Amino acid sequence: MTRPGLPGPGPSGRSDPARRGFPASVLPGALLVLAAWQVLHLGLGTSAVPSPGETFATLADLARRDLAVHLAASLARVLAATALQILLGSALGIALGASRRAEFLLGSAVRILHPVPKVAFLPVFMILFGIGDLSKILFVAAVAVFQTLVSVRDGIAEIPGRLFLAARSLGMGRSELLRHLYIPAVLPRIFTSLRLGLGMGVAALFFAENYATRYGAGYLIMNAYAMADYRTTFAGIAALSLLALGLFGLADLAERRLCPWLRAGKGE
């Protein structure tokens, strides 16, 4: 279903960027962002907004020094937190969606806790889990986990009734239901929540890395900011953004591999 010259709405238009592959699909957007950034830099005329050129020169300079250490620290924290987010969020979400008893016991607690600004609890996390990596990882996971939990729970509720009947008529037991019905049914939602959670998680991580650490992109950024080194600040922001962008790309790739049926029947 390719309609050359008709990049309008509809499934073929929507899947276009994905078909061109990850780097090519972000190119126009990247150019737009860089252009706007340059305009902003020139228009504002303040050292607080360095130009893209200056920023990336500083980034290259940082890369020769300790950037890798900071990024690796942030990456490790984000990956650990994301793993927790997915595992815990999916398990709880499936339990809430599939079991009336779990929904009765925990459903209202989730509804109460979901809108609470978890970010405000950073001090509590540091008191409970120490000032090291553990508290940061748990903190980021706690911020992001509701994304997965709520979308998985809703995903279970949206499984068509006929599939439950089909599963029952095929004589599926609990573990088979989980494997053949619940998990594949919510897998696309897990990926959506992964993307949303990554955005929130990186922001939470930046916040957490302002305290009690000397490694991490968040530390790098705020430390430079405190010393009015705006070029390094922006270079850190750019590095953190590129890191997040890479993680988004990985999530897309994993979704294409693990959910091949999503592209089925769309002429691809």
Next chain:
Amino acid sequence: MIEARGLTVDYPRGRRAGRSAGPAFDRALDGLDLSLPRGSSLAVVGPSGCGKSTLLYAIAGLVPAAGGSLHVDDRPPAERSGTALVFQDYGLFPWKTALQNVELGCRGGSRAGKEAQDRRSRGADRDRALSLLEHFGVGHGADKYPAELSGGERQRTAIARALAAEPDLLLLDEPSSSLDALSKESFQRAVLGLCSHSDSPKNLTVVLVTHDIEEAVFLGSSVAVMERGRIRAVLDNPLFGDPSLRERLEYYEFCLGVRRLLEGEP
């Protein structure tokens, strides 16, 4: 094979339709009587909402009886294995290929089939699933997802999945309601092959629900007319089993008789 006496099925009002079956009727079956011998094929016709699908779900053990009795081979339906159900909208898992869907039938199938499943290797399941798909003319689509198959191919995949469990009772819910005319006829010939035992070693019993009178007369060794949760009449079908039935005048006369019954004439 199937014995129902005064069978009543209620759906609690307001129950979430997703978890249970069908729409939230109060009383879907209301004192239904039915007796069906092994090896026969019963076609149930009736207007929408008369309880046709509920009858199938009850026979499959998917909805409990609120009153009366229902036995399949002298056992409550839910405790029995060997019943396979093909859903109106196929009930294929969209995240599994046609082949994987049929393989699920091979392994799940029946509660008693678990041991057999352990003994059989996965490769054997796969081979069996593939040969079933080929038998129903969907061999070329084995690795496609349901969304990539035509309506007729999905329907035949669903039947292959149901038969993979080697059932002795096959339930079909509006099997051809969304098929085009040609797919419908090829599907009906395939089912007739199953009904008339030529290639079913286990003496398959078939119950099919349809709103299509001609299909009912083509596929049913007897035709039951349903109305408001009860069976109004069961007609023996002397014409059953003739693949060229549609060329005979008696066929249309019989169809007309069923139609009159449906329209409420005595």
